Amino acid sequence: MQSASLPDASSILLERDIQRLGRTLHQKLGGKATSFFQAAYWENLLIDRALGDPALKSDLFRLVDTLPALRTSAQIARHAREYLFVDERRLPTGMSLALRATKNPLAASISAFIIRQNVRQMAGRFIVGKDARHAKVKLKKLWDHGFGSTIDLLGEATVSEAESEIYAQRYTDLIGFLPAQTASWKTSEILDRSPAGLVPRANISLKLSAMDHLLDPADPDGAVERLLKRVRPLLSSAKRLSAFINFDLEQWHLHEITMRLFERLCLDPEFVSWPHIGIVVQSYLKSANDDLDRLLALAKRRGTPLTVRLVKGATWDYEVIHSGLHGYPCPVFTEKSHTDAAYEQLTRRLFENHPTLDIAIASHNLRSLSAGLANAENRGLKPGAFELQMLY
Secondary structure (H helix, E strand, C coil): CCCCCCCCCHHHHHHHHHHHHHHHHHHHHCCCCCCCCCHHHHHHHHHHHHHHHHHHHHHHHHHHHHHCCCCCCHHHHHHHHHCCCCCCCCCHHHHHHHHHHCCCCCHHHHHHHHHHHHHHHHHHHHHCCHHHCCCCCHHHHHHCCCCCCCCCCCCCCCCCCHHHHHHHHHHHHHHHHHHHHHHCCCCCCCEEEECCCEECCCEECCCHHHHHCCCCCHHHHHHHHHHHHHHHHHHHHHHCCCCCEEEECCHHHHHHHHHHHHHHHHHCCCCCCCCCCEEEEEECCCCHHHHHHHHHHHHHHHCCCEEEEEEEEEECCHHHHHHHHHHHCCCCCHHHHHHHHHHHHHHHHHHHCCCCCEEECCCCCCHHHHHHHHHHHHCCCHHHCCEEECCC
C-alpha cells in the first residue's frame, strides 16, 4: 500500500508564516463591519444569502439582466415576483412582504423604483464609472490612499463586426486618455517603482471576446490573425504612451486563442523587450500548471519578464454546465478545495520563478492573500516587487 508523503520542512515553515500573517491581517480588519443603518449592510446580507443559495443567485442575475428592457413598474414587479418569489423559497421577511405587495399597482410602482435604485446603488459599489472620464476622480482617490488600479471595460462576447470595432475604439480611447491623466498624480515609492524600474500608472485589462465576434476554438490560428489587426495597434499605443496591458482569460473555449495571441505578441520584435504586458492564470483550470510552464518558457525565450495575474476563475458555473451539456471533459476543478490548493501551489511557483515572471496575486480570500505575502516574505521581496489585487 502506498503511503502519503509528508510535507517537507520548507512547507511546514511556510504554513506557519501563512497562519501568522493571516491572523495579523484578520486582527487588523476587526471592527470594520457595516452598520445596521447603512445600505451596504443590507446589500451584503442579500449577497451572502444569494451566495448560499445557487438558485436565488441565478434568479437575481436573471432579474438584473432583464431590467434594462423593462419599461413599466408593472413589468418590473411581475418579473421580480416570477423570478424571486417561488414556492418554498425562504426570503428575508422584508423582501417577502415587498414582493407580495407588488400585486397592488401603487405598491408595484414603489417597489419598481426601489429595485432600480438598489441595482444602481449596488452597481456603484463594483463599477467605478461609466467611462474613464467619469472614473478618474475615484481612480485618483484610490491612488492617494495607496492603491493602483487596472481598468476593465464591462461587456464582452460581441455579436457583430460593428460592435467589435466599437469596443476596440473604446480601448484605443482609454489608452490615449489614462496615461496623461495619471501623470500629475503624487509620487508613490511603492506604486511607481518595482525592482525592475518604473511601473506605468495606467493599467488596462483586455477582453479578447469583445474584439472579434467570430472567435472559434476550431480555428485558433485564424482567430489570432484577425485579433492581431485590432490588438497589435493597442499595444503599440500602450508602449508609446506608457500603459500596462493585461490579457484577461475568459471562458475555456477562448483559452488557446488567448494564449497563442499572447505568445505571438510577446515575441513580436516591437514588444519582445517591453516588460509592461501580462496575462491571467486561472487556478480552477486543471491545465493551470501547464499554463504556468508555458508562460515561464515564453518569458525565458523573450528574455524579458512578463506579469502573471493569478486568479481562481470567474466562470465556474458556465464551464461545469457547458462541458456537461456538450459531453466533453470538464476543464475546471469541481471541488473548491482543489482550486484553493492549486492557487497556493501556483503562488509558490510564481515566487520561486521571480523575477523571470512578475507577480500579481488576485484574491479576496484572506488565506490566499496571506499565502502570497508569506511567499514574498520568505523570498525577501519588498512590497513594490509584487502586487496584491482585488476587485473594486
